[in-house]
Amino acid sequence: MWPAFLDRYSGVPLYYQIQQHLLEEIRSGSWKAGRAVPSEQEIAQRLGVSRMTARHALKSLCNLGAAYSQHGKGTFVSGLKFEKNFRQVLSFSEEMRSRGTRPQSKVLQFRQAESDNEVAEALHIGLGEKVFVLHRVRLADSSPLCVECTHIPVRLCPELQKKFKPRMSLYKCLLENYGMQIDFADEVAEASLATAEEARLLRVPKKAPVFRFTRTAYLRNGKPVEFVRSVYRGDRCKVVNRLSRRMEFSGERAKL
Amino acid sequence: MWPAFLDRYSGVPLYYQIQQHLLEEIRSGSWKAGRAVPSEQEIAQRLGVSRMTARHALKSLCNLGAAYSQHGKGTFVSGLKFEKNFRQVLSFSEEMRSRGTRPQSKVLQFRQAESDNEVAEALHIGLGEKVFVLHRVRLADSSPLCVECTHIPVRLCPELQKKFKPRMSLYKCLLENYGMQIDFADEVAEASLATAEEARLLRVPKKAPVFRFTRTAYLRNGKPVEFVRSVYRGDRCKVVNRLSRRMEFSGERAKL
DNA sequence: AAGTGGTCTAGACCACTCG
DNA sequence: GAGTGGTCTAGACCACTTG
Structure with a gap:
């Protein structure tokens, strides 16, 4: 069926090479939705890896949403479209570029202030603790898209006002100067009407x-x-989300 | 440190018993954010399980967001609040009850119709294929919250008009009569203004x-x-979401 | 009965982090 | 160098699905 495509000396994990190979078959459309993916045993035999490694590859494939497993039956290609934009935490600049539009921003204010109630609670800091406040208008293709007001504790990045240049990505600045990498975010959206100022x-x-x-x-x-x-x-703008009905992520049963 | 709490004959997987035990320590607050969780080896030794099982328990804990691993350092309690409402696919009835309010709905229409372009594309059916159209006003504590118009292919649940009673949950009806269990959903939100009719x-x-x-x-x-x-x-209403920056779920590196 | 995925074992080597 | 998580092996038994 397949040639032996594994490279055991590349440093790339075997399970990952296998996962990528299967993913390619699925993404290219060679394997239609509902089709059975090779079983754990079949992969193990054909590629000469242990069953646990084959299993790891299949499980990671399922975690990506590209396939799903059924106990006693097999693992099958899922009917998802991959072209869809899964929503991620992107900085404004990243998000705009990924849509092919040119991001810009105009800084209205960049100052230190004391945290108010909402800010303190969200950032787990004391009420009144110093935060940087960065107030910007964000443009996409030279036309305004949003007004943003960012708060960051001064304690976490003391020299931010010197490090940060108006043109750069704030997330990139945090990563390069303080080693802080944003991993996820909680977002609350409301439908509302623009004030006169906005x-x-x-x-x-x-x-x-x-x-x-x-x-x-x-x-x-x-x-x-x-x-x-x-x-x-x-x-x-529109807000796109994928909601899960499972309480867990990768097949766990925990109740939170 | 802990007594031996494992029950090897309960039928509950060992890794899951371990995960639940660790989760309990975290949720109860006994283990503060940033504290190291017992290592794979320590769990394996103390509980007399293999390292792979201990590892499975820790990985599942990480997948829940309760902890995070760092190569070469250890696994640590994450700083997340568990009380937060992670957003899931809930039927309207479920969502209202989970907030402690009483759901009701008033059916405006329940008929068959031919799918329009948008419906056909979303449901992967032919343009003009028959769909049930269920048009409802949804109430929370007797006051209107939303207007909903649901489309379901007739082919998937031919007798739906007989099976479905206005008071019941549509999701429950689909599950009990057709074995169809909703697993996830894609949602697009826009901010807009109410029309006169709405x-x-x-x-x-x-x-x-x-x-x-x-x-x-x-x-x-x-x-x-x-x-x-x-x-x-x-x-x-507000829309609450958790966005991930990782491309993957449980530590994978795939690019989609 | 045969094939599948789910769990588990008892080892092994590696890369990474830290003192 | 000691401890950690990441990967991998070669077996094993089980529960589940299907013919």
Whole structure:
């Protein structure tokens, strides 16, 4: 069926090479939705790996959503479209570029301030603790898309005002200067109407529909590093999400 | 440190018993954020299980977001709050009950129709193929929250009009009569203003802010079974999401 | 009965981190 | 160098599905 494509000396994990190979068959459309993927035993025999390694490859494939397993039956190609944009935590610049539009921003303010109640709670810091406040208008292809107000504890990145240049990506700046990598974020969206001030900045009529977001971004260890309030033009953006019905991620049964 | 709590004859997987035990320590607050969780070897030795089983337990704990691993350092308690409502695919009834409010709905229409372009594409059926159309106003504590228009292919559940009673949960009906269990859904939200008709049904002023959703719900194998258009009152709901920055789920490196 | 995925074992070598 | 997680092996038994 397949040639032996494994390279045992490349340093790339075997299970990952296998997963990528299977993924390629699925993405290319060679294997239709519902078709059985080779079983653990078949992979193990054909490729000369242990069954646990074959299993690892299949499980990782399922975790990607490309396939699903049924106890006693087999593992099957899922009917998902891969072209879909799965939503991720992207910085504004990343998000715009991934859509093929040119990101820009105009800094309205960049100052230190004391955290208010909402900010302190979101960032797990004391009420009144110093935070940087970065207030920006964000543009896509030279036309305003949103107004953003970012809060970051001063304690986490003391020299930020010197390190950060208006043109650069804030996330890149945090990573390169402080080793802080954003891993996930919690976001709350509300449907609302633009205030007079917002309407002016966004160049929309007063009381135009807008999204009002708050977002808290975390490191991998769960520590919050950024809290953002933003207002997006309703006519220029949609919020896309994938909701899971499973309580767990990869086949676990835990109740949280 | 711990007594031997494993029951090898209960039928409950060992890794799962271990995971639950660790989770309990974390949820109860006995183990603070950042604290090292027992290592794979330590668990294996103390509980008399193989290292792979201990590893499985820790990995599943990480997949839940309760901990995170660092190569060469250890596994640590994450700083996440568990009380947070992770968003799931819930039927309207489930979602309302989970918030402690009483769900109701008023059926405006329940008929067969031919799929339009958007419906056909979302449900992967032919243009014009028969679908059930269920048009409802949804109430929470006797006050209107949203207007919903659900589309389901007739082919998937031919007798639905006989099986479904206005008071029951549609998801429960699909599960009990057709064995179809919704597993996940893709949702698109827009910020918009209520039309005159919507305003009347929702009992809000004309041009009040609303969310406009479309939602496609899928089975575990990726087959779409339901497409919903809905309009929610902006003053009575928020959209909460957790965004991931990882491309993968459980530590994989695949690019999709 | 045969094939499948789910769990488990008892080892092994490696890369990484830290003192 | 000691401890950690990441990968891998070659077996094993089980529960589940299907013919």
